[in-house]
Amino acid sequence: MPDSENDDKRKHGPMPAPSKTSKSTASAGKASDSKANRSSAKRDRILDVAEQLFAEHGYDGVTLRQIASGAKVDVALASYHFGKKLDLFNAVFERRSAYLNQARHEALEAVREEAGAAGPSVEQIIEAFLRPLELAQETGDEGWRHYLALVAYINNSPYWGRRMMSKMFDSLVNEFIDALRVALPGASDTDLYWCYHNMSGALTLTLADTGRIDALSNGLCSSSDFEAAYDHMIPFMAAGFRKLCGTGNGA
Amino acid sequence: MPDSENDDKRKHGPMPAPSKTSKSTASAGKASDSKANRSSAKRDRILDVAEQLFAEHGYDGVTLRQIASGAKVDVALASYHFGKKLDLFNAVFERRSAYLNQARHEALEAVREEAGAAGPSVEQIIEAFLRPLELAQETGDEGWRHYLALVAYINNSPYWGRRMMSKMFDSLVNEFIDALRVALPGASDTDLYWCYHNMSGALTLTLADTGRIDALSNGLCSSSDFEAAYDHMIPFMAAGFRKLCGTGNGA
DNA sequence: GCAACTTTTCAACAGTTGTTGAATTGTGCC
DNA sequence: GGCACAATTCAACAACTGTTGAAAAGTTGC
Numbered sequence: 349m350p351d352s353e354n355d356d357k358r359k360h361g362p363m364p365a366p367s368k369t370s371k372s373t374a375s376a377g378k379a380s381d382s383k384a385n386r387s388s389a390k391r392d393r394i395l396d397v398a399e400q401l402f403a404e405h406g407y408d409g410v411t412l413r414q415i416a417s418g419a420k421v422d423v424a425l426a427s428y429h430f431g432k433k434l435d436l437f438n439a440v441f442e443r444r445s446a447y448l449n450q451a452r453h454e455a456l457e458a459v460r461e462e463a464g465a466a467g468p469s470v471e472q473i474i475e476a477f478l479r480p481l482e483l484a485q486e487t488g489d490e491g492w493r494h495y496l497a498l499v500a501y502i503n504n505s506p507y508w509g510r511r512m513m514s515k516m517f518d519s520l521v522n523e524f525i526d527a528l529r530v531a532l533p534g535a536s537d538t539d540l541y542w543c544y545h546n547m548s549g550a551l552t553l554t555l556a557d558t559g560r561i562d563a564l565s566n567g568l569c570s571s572s573d574f575e576a577a578y579d580h581m582i583p584f585m586a587a588g589f590r591k592l593c594g595t596g597n598g599a
Numbered sequence: 600m601p602d603s604e605n606d607d608k609r610k611h612g613p614m615p616a617p618s619k620t621s622k623s624t625a626s627a628g629k630a631s632d633s634k635a636n637r638s639s640a641k642r643d644r645i646l647d648v649a650e651q652l653f654a655e656h657g658y659d660g661v662t663l664r665q666i667a668s669g670a671k672v673d674v675a676l677a678s679y680h681f682g683k684k685l686d687l688f689n690a691v692f693e694r695r696s697a698y699l700n701q702a703r704h705e706a707l708e709a710v711r712e713e714a715g716a717a718g719p720s721v722e723q724i725i726e727a728f729l730r731p732l733e734l735a736q737e738t739g740d741e742g743w744r745h746y747l748a749l750v751a752y753i754n755n756s757p758y759w760g761r762r763m764m765s766k767m768f769d770s771l772v773n774e775f776i777d778a779l780r781v782a783l784p785g786a787s788d789t790d791l792y793w794c795y796h797n798m799s800g801a802l803t804l805t806l807a808d809t810g811r812i813d814a815l816s817n818g819l820c821s822s823s824d825f826e827a828a829y830d831h832m833i834p835f836m837a838a839g840f841r842k843l844c845g846t847g848n849g850a
Numbered sequence: 851g852c853a854a855c856t857t858t859t860c861a862a863c864a865g866t867t868g869t870t871g872a873a874t875t876g877t878g879c880c
Numbered sequence: 881g882g883c884a885c886a887a888t889t890c891a892a893c894a895a896c897t898g899t900t901g902a903a904a905a906g907t908t909g910c
Binding site: 674 | 856857858859860861
Binding site: 403404405406407408409497500501503504505506507509510513514518521522537538539541542543544545546547548549550551552553554556557558559560561562563564565568569571576577580581583584585586587588589590591592 | 654655656657658659660748751752754755756757758760761764765769772773788789790792793794795796797798799800801802803804805807808809810811812813814815816819820822827828831832834835836837838839840841842843
């Protein structure tokens, strides 16, 4: 819970790398571009460990020394690379967001193309919203699960939620809501946003991966089985949208 | 993020008051029973302030000095009344849980009686699950909103979620799932639990009251308007349950 | 009024926190 | 090999953390 405003006097390290210009059109590639990138093995390890610990214990529940220890690195190195603790937190949050937004955007474009003039169904839109989140098993990078749990922590936090989520995800979310508005003609915006709120909540709890559903169901359901979660979430949410926003088309 | 086990050597203060025996039948009254109760004005103020701050910033985001300062009380007083910081956290979490469980249980019994032999509909069951949470405006006690935000924080936390929620709410949640199983004949338990998971997630994000839906909808929806949230949540969730768990009866 | 008691404050502790300046190591270049 | 520079460690700082023992203030019963 930091209370100071951000000051711009940068003095020591290389710092977050001046706003990486990645608003290009197509390839937000994930393979690091070898040499030109501002990176090092230890720097990445700090990000990885911070990602995991922040996701599990929150911003204030993690110390820089725990992160440094987990990354097998001196404490000062985190400050050298990222500046303040809050800057490290932001760096972790922003590291994967562009790639994720790109993946979801492309998934929506894909179902748009597939559906043709009729436009995609509610199910197709929701599927495009959720399935890209399975990129943990796709890419084999287990860090994605930690990142998504961190997004869940932030989204559910009264302190971080509004400011951080809006800045990072509002643009993409509005893309999906626009698509849903078309798929559900006659729906009021109020209903549409409340429906999205419901879906976002269910998704958030899924990504948090707390293990509660495991205990509650006596092992019938596993909170870490995202595929099963989405299999159940897609028809569930589609039915909810249709109930509140008229019948809509398709399926 | 405390890492020590609980030790039973109680030495100084009066401590959490020996397990208040309130498993009686009917009246879990909220009016404090004047003299016999282990309470004082300052002790209650500590609980109130801790409730609000823990809900907003999480366990590690709040210091005992912030709580004491907010309650206009010396730091040591929190330790005197509650022992360790973690004991205070638990005391805050447990303070209102019995009353809430009772209110929800009675709401479920009420719709059971109202529905008669046919049994309550999915909508009625979900309504009985949600509406009692509006007791903030009913009782006029604004602390309820903070408490519910704290429950949301805990439920969404990988660290606290499983252990604390299960101990406090599993019994009641299973009552509702049992009722839903009856209202949705033929439903598999797996589907039933995943549906509950979806509803729980949407509810959790609602209770967290982060203000994100306000920003996203440009003010069309207000995250602090629980009544509107439940109005939209009840038909939404009922439709989702029916979609995944067969058609069911009623409405 | 004084004695037993609970409640509250005061003062201090040992340990931990984020941060930083200086020193050391590593790396590529000519 | 030496030079510039980035990466990393070392050592230390002032501030803050939860906790506690002792003292003070408040309350109750007689």
